[in-house]
Amino acid sequence: DTGVTQSPxxxxxxxxxxxxxxxxxxxxxxxxxxxxxxxGQGPQFIFQYYEKExxxxxxxxxxxxxxxxxxxxxxxxxxxxxxxxSALYLCASSSRGDALEPQYFGPGxxxxxx
Amino acid sequence: xxxxxxxxxxxxxVEKEDxxxxxxxxxxxxxxxxxxxxxxxxxxxxxxIRRNSFDEQNEISGRYSWNFQxxxxxxxxxxxxxxxxxxxxxxxxxxxxxxxxxxxxxTGTRLTxxx
Numbered sequence: 213d214t215g216v217t218q219s220p221x222x223x224x225x226x227x228x229x230x231x232x233x234x235x236x237x238x239x240x241x242x243x244x245x246x247x248x249x250x251x252g253q254g255p256q257f258i259f260q261y262y263e264k265e266x267x268x269x270x271x272x273x274x275x276x277x278x279x280x281x282x283x284x285x286x287x288x289x290x291x292x293x294x295x296x297x298s299a300l301y302l303c304a305s306s307s308r309g310d311a312l313e314p315q316y317f318g319p320g321x322x323x324x325x326x
Numbered sequence: 327x328x329x330x331x332x333x334x335x336x337x338x339x340v341e342k343e344d345x346x347x348x349x350x351x352x353x354x355x356x357x358x359x360x361x362x363x364x365x366x367x368x369x370x371x372x373x374x375i376r377r378n379s380f381d382e383q384n385e386i387s388g389r390y391s392w393n394f395q396x397x398x399x400x401x402x403x404x405x406x407x408x409x410x411x412x413x414x415x416x417x418x419x420x421x422x423x424x425x426x427x428x429x430x431x432x433t434g435t436r437l438t439x440x441x
Contacts (some may be wrong), residue, residue, distance in 0.1 A: 245428065254330075254417050255430030268426025300369055311421040312359050312378060315429065317371035323391070 216318035233288045233321045235303030243285040243309030249300040262309040298325045332432035347403045349418030360401045361419040408439045
């Protein structure tokens, strides 16, 4: 079985630009969550989507947005990039999106903002 | 509010030694779930174990074991006879009983196993 996939693997942007990150969940999984991991820290929750609806949102500014498509893949958009947005962005999937379920993570997208 | 504390930032052990990674959590939820994840240098988080708040039985899986103590809000992870392949950053995480399954992670413990 294919795991969670993310694209691109690496990205370099400049301040003020916009970026779109993509994620495909494990086949059969309907929930996708996004996390930001700054160097040396644990991942921080950004969004969860289940069945194309936003189920949860972390403490991130409105510059961050996401959506989920009918095939359960997802995009994370970040507008007006700041230097502090440089991080590893991780996508995770689970079948029902319940608190008790383990989430399975993709390899991440490393974003560098110059 | 949910909080996870991993006080050990970095640990180094010699191969074949046992090592315990500490995790202390805070939550007001009566039902909650604890997780351990491993992050090798490639960056992908690998799920290791889940424990719910009503199950205080310790668990052993091969060289890995977990000790959950509700009285001290701890969920510690022990690797027996460590190997070089165990070198990674290990994260303890917590979810509550709210609708979203957002994981609250600790800051991680970097384990280096020296051959």
